[in-house]
Amino acid sequence: MIVDVGGIAVHQGHLGAGDQAALVEEVRHVVQAAPLFRPETKRGQKMSVRMTSAGTFGWISDRKGYRYERTHPDGHKWPQIPPLALRVWRDVSGVTRDPESCLVNFYDADAKMGMHQDRDEANFDMPVVSISLGDAALFRVGGSERGGKTQSIWLGSGDVAVMGGAARLNYHGVDRIRPGSSTLLPKGGRINLTLRVVS
Ligand code: SIN
Ligand code: MN
Secondary structure, X not given: OEEEEXXXXXXXXXXXXXXXXXXXXXXXXXXXXXXXXXXXXXXOXXXXXXXXXXXXXEEEEEOOEEEEEOEOOOOOEOOOOOHHHHHHHHHHOOOOOOOOEEEEEEEOOOOOEEEEOOOOOOOOOOOEEEEEEEOEEEEEEOOOOOOOOOEEEEEOOOOEEEEOHHHOOXXXXXXXEEOOOOOOOOOOOEEEEEEEOOO
């Protein structure tokens, strides 16, 4: 079922249990090649989410600001985008270009993400596709201005959210995780994969 949340299309249960497990395995390979790190904001605050990336470009945040880079902070190129994530993009994005970046966010029981816009990409006609795996997350969606009205939805394992069209620049964030709500990850937690065309 597709639910509209402030213009963002949430494809609930897009990935079945078998595909979720296979995608987690693919993400494990990404994390082996490009270890998770905890980014800092410009002001030097550590984010609660741990991150890494796959694809031509990875998203980085540090004291120099937000940007895309072709290499992990350890100097290596990012690994390839997981094939199953690419398939999800091709299923739901509605565009013919393939993504150039797959951000991997790992949320432990206490992690969250503040309200923000995704605006480090060159072409806002290209959608953002986000895949949820593991514990459920309370996802908050606003409009294109900070501080406006918001709506919330629980994103469960296998759900896919598409931020495109008028909702491409909508503010969004994760208020909290519901620990223990999924058994997909043996130690719990949540993985979010965010696919984007960057250039
Ligand atoms: C993000 O906006 O980068 C992540 C969203 C999510 O974790 O669902
Ligand atoms: Mn985002």
